[in-house]
Structures are given as C-alpha cells and as structure tokens.
Amino acid sequence: MSTFQTIDDLPADSRVLVRLDLNSPIEDGEPQDNRRFERHARTVRDLADAGHRVVLMAHQGRPGRDDFTSLSGHAAVLADHVGREVDFVADTYGEDALAAIEALEAGEVLLLENTRMCDEELPEASPAEKADTEFVRTLAPLFDVYVNDAYSAAHRKHASLVGFPLALPAYAGRVMESEYEANTAIARKEFDGPVTMVVGGTKATDVIGVMDALGDRVDRFLLGGVAGELFLRAAGHPVGRDLEGMDLFDEQWDVNHETVEAILEERGDAIRLAIDLAYEGADGDRAEVRVADLDEKTDAYLDVGSATVADYAPLIRESDAVFVKGALGVFEDERFADGTVGVLEAIAETDCFSVVGGGDTSRAIEMYGLDEDDFSHVSIAGGAYIRALTGEPLPAIELLRRADDGGA
Numbered sequence: 001m002s003t004f005q006t007i008d009d010l011p012a013d014s015r016v017l018v019r020l021d022l023n024s025p026i027e028d029g030e031p032q033d034n035r036r037f038e039r040h041a042r043t044v045r046d047l048a049d050a051g052h053r054v055v056l057m058a059h060q061g062r063p064g065r066d067d068f069t070s071l072s073g074h075a076a077v078l079a080d081h082v083g084r085e086v087d088f089v090a091d092t093y094g095e096d097a098l099a100a101i102e103a104l105e106a107g108e109v110l111l112l113e114n115t116r117m118c119d120e121e122l123p124e125a126s127p128a129e130k131a132d133t134e135f136v137r138t139l140a141p142l143f144d145v146y147v148n149d150a151y152s153a154a155h156r157k158h159a160s161l162v163g164f165p166l167a168l169p170a171y172a173g174r175v176m177e178s179e180y181e182a183n184t185a186i187a188r189k190e191f192d193g194p195v196t197m198v199v200g201g202t203k204a205t206d207v208i209g210v211m212d213a214l215g216d217r218v219d220r221f222l223l224g225g226v227a228g229e230l231f232l233r234a235a236g237h238p239v240g241r242d243l244e245g246m247d248l249f250d251e252q253w254d255v256n257h258e259t260v261e262a263i264l265e266e267r268g269d270a271i272r273l274a275i276d277l278a279y280e281g282a283d284g285d286r287a288e289v290r291v292a293d294l295d296e297k298t299d300a301y302l303d304v305g306s307a308t309v310a311d312y313a314p315l316i317r318e319s320d321a322v323f324v325k326g327a328l329g330v331f332e333d334e335r336f337a338d339g340t341v342g343v344l345e346a347i348a349e350t351d352c353f354s355v356v357g358g359g360d361t362s363r364a365i366e367m368y369g370l371d372e373d374d375f376s377h378v379s380i381a382g383g384a385y386i387r388a389l390t391g392e393p394l395p396a397i398e399l400l401r402r403a404d405d406g407g408a
C-alpha cells in the first residue's frame with residue numbers, strides 16, 4: 001500500500017484544491033520556465049483528464065523580496081506544459097476567487113493568486129492554528145478534497161500546506177509521491193566511500209541547520225554562495241556581510257553565527273571553504289581575489305574563484321556520493337557560473353551517486369548543456385530534500401501520512 005492516498009484514489013467528479021510549488025526565478029517580472037512547471041503539469045493534467053474541477057494554489061517569493069510577484073505569468077507557463085487552458089484569478093479567497101471557483105466546470109483548471117499575498121499564509125504555526133484561519137475556513141467548504149503536490153515546500157508550516165489537510169480529505173499528487181519516494185530511499189542509502197555535500201545558494205538559514213543535523217552522514221562539505229561567505233566570516237575573513245543595499249548576509253549571520261561557529265569548531269576538518277572569490281571588475285569582466293589577501297569587503301562576491309574549483313573538483317571525483325544544495329555563484333550570469341558548472345561537470349564525469357536539488361540550482365543543468373541523465377536524481381526541492389536526508393519528518397507530509405492512517 002502506498003504511504004499516501006494518491007490522486008488515483010479520488011472520488012469521481014471531485015472539486016479538488018491542489019497545492020503546487022511554482023516558486024521560480026523571476027526575470028523582468030516574468031517567471032522563468034523550469035522543472036517545477038514540467039513536473040507539476042503531470043498532476044494537473046491527470047486531474048483534469050479524469051474530469052475533476054481543479055483549483056491550484058502556489059506561492060512566489062516572499063513579501064519584501066524582488067521575486068514576490070503575482071502568479072499571472074505562471075498560469076501561461078503552466079498551461080503550455082499541461083496542454084490545457086489554465087485560468088487565473090488575481091485573488092486568493094475573496095469574492096473574485098470564490099466566484100471563479102464556483103464557475104468552474106468539470107475538467108477545467110484555475111490558478112489562484114500567490115498564497116503569500118494572503119496575510120494568514122506565512123507565519124509558521126501548528127496545523128490546528130493554520131486550519132483555523134479565515135483563508136482555510138473560507139476556501140475548504142468549496143472543495144471535496146485537498147491534494148498536496150508541493151514536496152519542495154513541505155518543510156514550511158504555512159496555511160496552504162498544513163491547514164487544509166486538517167479541513168479536507170488529503171491526497172498526494174504525482175510530484176509529492178515521486179519526490180518522497182526518491183528522497184526517502186536516498187536518506188536510507190549507505191555509501192562505501194566518502195559522502196560530499198556541496199552547499200551554496202542564498203537560503204543559508206535552511207542549509208546551516210541541516211548541516212548541523214546531518215552530523216557524520218556527510219564526510220565533507222564544500223561551501224560557496226551565501227552560506228560559504230558566512231563560514232568565511234566565522235573563520236575570521238572580512239566577508240559574509242552586506243554592502244549598502246544588500247540584504248543577504250547580516251540577518252542570516254545574526255540567526256546562524258552560533259551554529260556556524262560551533263560547526264567550524266566541532267567539524268572544521270569536514271568543512272572546505274573557498275580560497276578565492278569572483279566579482280565584477282571595473283571593466284565589467286569577471287575578476288578574482290584570494291580570500292587570504294582580503295582586508296575588507298568592497299565588492300559583492302558572485303562566485304567562488306578558479307582555485308576553489310580546482311580544489312573542489314578532485315574531492316568530488318573521489319566521492320562515492322555527492323549531494324548538491326544551492327549554487328556556488330550567480331550562475332544565471334555566465335561570468336559567474338564557473339563554480340556551479342565546475343562542480344556539476346565534475347559530478348557528471350564520475351559514476352558517483354549524485355543528487356542535485358533546488359528549483360533554482362537545478363536550472364544550471366540545462367542552461368550549461370549538461371545531461372540530466374549524468375545525475376542519479378535531480379530534485380525540484382532544495383531545502384526540503386536536504387532536510388529529508390536528516391531523516392527529520394517534513395510537517396506537510398506527516399499530515400498526508402496521517403490522513404492515510406484514517407485522519408489526524
């Protein structure tokens with residue numbers, strides 16, 4: 001028996017409320033196509049083909065961040081992948097949303113506005129508190145069932161993820177099933193040789209706590225991105241802080257510096273830090289500086305340098321397993337892709353077991369002509385997948401499992 005009830009178990013002609021994760025890179029206000037659309041499209045298509053009325057919820061960015069936008073552009077990208085029209089209503093649970101939901105016919109698909117535009121979505125709270133919000137209490141009665149397909153957001157205790165499964169019978173979508181199975185199997189795997197984790201990206205808070213919880217399961221961590229700079233700061237270098245107008249380092253330093261210092265103290269031998277960093281030189285080209293030569297941070301560091309790539313690549317080649325969470329630099333800009341691509345190429349060249357995770361990071365595979373088949377698993381989840389490696393339960397998934405056991 002499956003761990004979850006799945007969309008194959010739905011009663012016929014259901015009114016289905018589905019949580020997807022369409023959180024995507026935004027360029028010029030538009031969502032950039034990525035694996036999340038392609039993978040979730042299968043769930044949406046299967047539900048619509050079965051004749052259900054399908055209402056989709058998803059989030060984009062966080063209030064205050066540049067990538068916090070409406071989902072109007074997401075509907076068109078998703079429609080291309082589903083091969084069906086996806087209507088959009090610029091409302092979460094107000095009159096316009098309710099009217100659009102009521103008007104839906106069998107087999108039609110409607111995307112609601114960014115769940116994070118609803119004040120009750122974000123503050124993390126218990127499922128019972130989230131189920132008691134206006135948001136959940138208003139929408140739930142319009143549906144027969146709730147489907148969670150957002151594995152990659154399952155580490156968040158937000159209303160759309162943990163509130164609805166208490167209010168409606170809850171099912172797992174196709175992505176939820178496949179990512180759960182893959183990541184649970186990976187978490188149980190034993191490896192004979194060294195296990196390496198490449199840690200980068202911008203969400204340092206997500207990865208640093210997990211690095212601590214992974215303990216001896218990972219033999220060495222190769223760092224870059226924002227987390228890498230925070231570790232360099234803890235090691236006494238003048239980096240890992242915000243320059244004017246930046247909002248990447250100082251807050252995450254305040255939250256994490258004790259953990260970072262403790263990890264360095266207890267597992268310093270397992271931590272490999274950048275020995276050089278890349279930035280935009282005066283002529284607009286990529287320039288590099290050795291970390292040991294830095295007296296102060298005057299530039300934004302946008303990648304690890306070439307000496308760091310040369311240091312990390314052999315360590316990857318001799319690994320039995322490599323897990324990647326987060327890019328080592330701003331790979332979307334070709335000048336700053338060397339770290340991320342260098343690491344991915346080293347993985348692709350070897351036959352180690354490998355997982356590349358993260359909605360943003362996994363895009364580097366197709367952007368730079370790498371072959372997805374050279375990696376054991378490319379996950380559309382970032383924070384959720386590395387948390388799964390610790391064996392720690394993900395709150396939104398626990399609620400689906402409980403539903404399978406006969407309700408919470």
Ligand SMILES: Nc1ncnc2c1ncn2[C@@H]1O[C@H](COP(=O)(O)OP(=O)(O)O)[C@@H](O)[C@H]1O
Pocket residue numbers: 200201202203204224225226301302303325326327328329330331332357358359360361362381382383
């Ligand atoms: N030094 C850096 N400064 C700013 N952004 C960075 C840096 N290094 C990596 N990034 C960005 O991190 C993003 C991926 O990080 P994150 O959102 O944490 O991971 P994911 O979505 O893949 O789980 C990439 O889009 C990349 O541009």
Ligand SMILES: O=C(OP(=O)(O)O)[C@H](O)COP(=O)(O)O
Pocket residue numbers: 021023061062152153156203206358359360380381382383384
């Ligand atoms: O993109 C996501 O996570 P990821 O960057 O860890 O892959 C999820 O949509 C969660 O988004 P959040 O980290 O803003 O809560």
